[in-house]
Amino acid sequence: MQRSDRLAWLLSLPLRERRRRVRELSEAEQAEFLTHWRLWARPEQLAPPGDWRTWLVMAGRGFGKTRAGAEWVRSIAESDPAARIALVGATLPEVRAVMVEGESGLLAICPARRAPGFEPSLRRLVWPNGAQALLYSAGEPESLRGPQHSHAWCDEIAKWDNAAGKAGRTWDNLLFGLRLGDRARAMATTTPRAVPLVQRLLCEPDDDLVITRGRTEDNRDNLPPSYLRDMRRSFGKSLLGRQELDGELLDDIEGALWTRALIEACRASPPAEAVRVVIGVDPPASAGGDACGIVVAARCAEGRGHILADASVEKASPERWARAVAGAAAAWRADRVVAEANQGGAMVASVLRAADVTLPIRLVHASRGKVARAEPVAALYEAGKVRHAGHFPALEDELCGLIAGGTYQGPGRSPDRADALVWAITELLLDRAAAPRVRTT
Numbered sequence: 001m002q003r004s005d006r007l008a009w010l011l012s013l014p015l016r017e018r019r020r021r022v023r024e025l026s027e028a029e030q031a032e033f034l035t036h037w038r039l040w041a042r043p044e045q046l047a048p049p050g051d052w053r054t055w056l057v058m059a060g061r062g063f064g065k066t067r068a069g070a071e072w073v074r075s076i077a078e079s080d081p082a083a084r085i086a087l088v089g090a091t092l093p094e095v096r097a098v099m100v101e102g103e104s105g106l107l108a109i110c111p112a113r114r115a116p117g118f119e120p121s122l123r124r125l126v127w128p129n130g131a132q133a134l135l136y137s138a139g140e141p142e143s144l145r146g147p148q149h150s151h152a153w154c155d156e157i158a159k160w161d162n163a164a165g166k167a168g169r170t171w172d173n174l175l176f177g178l179r180l181g182d183r184a185r186a187m188a189t190t191t192p193r194a195v196p197l198v199q200r201l202l203c204e205p206d207d208d209l210v211i212t213r214g215r216t217e218d219n220r221d222n223l224p225p226s227y228l229r230d231m232r233r234s235f236g237k238s239l240l241g242r243q244e245l246d247g248e249l250l251d252d253i254e255g256a257l258w259t260r261a262l263i264e265a266c267r268a269s270p271p272a273e274a275v276r277v278v279i280g281v282d283p284p285a286s287a288g289g290d291a292c293g294i295v296v297a298a299r300c301a302e303g304r305g306h307i308l309a310d311a312s313v314e315k316a317s318p319e320r321w322a323r324a325v326a327g328a329a330a331a332w333r334a335d336r337v338v339a340e341a342n343q344g345g346a347m348v349a350s351v352l353r354a355a356d357v358t359l360p361i362r363l364v365h366a367s368r369g370k371v372a373r374a375e376p377v378a379a380l381y382e383a384g385k386v387r388h389a390g391h392f393p394a395l396e397d398e399l400c401g402l403i404a405g406g407t408y409q410g411p412g413r414s415p416d417r418a419d420a421l422v423w424a425i426t427e428l429l430l431d432r433a434a435a436p437r438v439r440t441t
Helices: 003-011 015-023 027-033 065-079 092-100 163-177 196-202 216-222 225-235 239-244 260-265 318-332 346-355 370-382 393-399 416-429
Strands: 054-059 084-089 117-119 124-126 132-137 151-155 185-190 209-214 274-282 293-300 305-310 336-340 361-364 386-388 438-440
Touching: 054 065, 054 196, 065 084, 065 092, 065 132, 065 151, 065 185, 084 092, 084 163, 092 132, 092 151, 151 163, 163 196, 196 209, 196 260, 216 225, 225 239, 239 393, 260 370, 260 393, 274 318, 274 416, 293 318, 293 416, 305 318, 305 393, 305 416, 318 336, 318 346, 336 346, 336 416, 346 361, 370 386, 370 416, 393 416
Parallel strands: 054 185, 054 209, 084 132, 084 151, 151 185, 274 336, 305 386, 336 361
Antiparallel strands: 117 124, 124 132, 274 293, 293 305, 361 438
16 A cells, blocks of 8 residues: 555544554654654644634644644645744743643654754754744843734733733734735644733634634643543632633632732733732631631732742641741741631631741731622722732633622632732731721630
8 A cells, every 4th residue: 555545544544443453554754754743633723714814723722733733834834935924932941841842842743854944043943855943032022023924823922011002012923924825824732811912813713713712622632541540630610620621711700809910911020029928828717627727928029019939728737738838938038927817716826836936927807708808809990900920820810700899709618819919909908997897826
């Protein structure tokens, strides 16, 4: 059987039968056929037909988005010596580590005799036929002002820096430079999050945009069964699980104090110097119950609050969550640990002091519900007084579940992380007269 005939025959078989038949081939034949992406790809991982401009693959983790993106780039480079492809990720190290050198990156998937040469100093890949791909960081929008490309692969666009509209400016500059060839195209791969750039792409005309959606389970044949089991056990149908595993784009809840767009607008780098560091703690009511919310926040010289870390622990014993608080306080050199004492009273202080006798503890007693306490903190976000120095999905899901004048509608039974954030920001930024009544231990 000729190679082309054998390829067509293999393509006609179901995926599992295809794999079995390839294992029966000689080593040389296996090496050849293993590089034929159409043999192993699921239909949704192949470029869709039609005259589209943007292909958006928005799916859960482990779906195979990176492999789909790398194979799309490879197919373009091998078929068009004049191709000039932009590879854009959240940062240059991520572009290199994931898109170029990762397990599903370009260097790993290309057959050795047709693999591109990588020139790290020039941030460039060059294929034997002359096609090129250049590496860019979404954190540097101006680096895409000027260069011209025929195609672009943009990875994890929901992770791009949205501070001051930076992600949108990166995308705009990329589009202005997509002017080589007969039909310039861009592929975007991402886990769905309701950030401004993703929402903007979803509003593109239907004839310009093709969307591929999917779940982690769609790629079960290539994932360890234990991984799928553990992820479902940990996250199930929680908001985080629906987003990260099921690939759902979660819309904002009507009346929520925080929206995802508001949080994205508050992303910023950590302050160069912190005037004061506070750790907010919302202890669980019982061991093995709700999470213990532990959030690290700092005030910078300009008077803004910065969320630095979510060190919360799930279903922990008092000793364990107290050690987590002590560890966070040491790591961030905290000036104050603010812990809610409505549940446990003096026990909270004693457990924390058992973990570290030097902890600068302040116990706070809430006279209002969690949502009411959160409202003045949400107003600080609206005024641009609070920044997130990173991405904190579990914490941010809880913030987006706090409904003004209503009940909590986020993941889990209680917004423990969000409450810890509220205590920390209240301590850092709100007037002492307006803060909840406190006593120092």
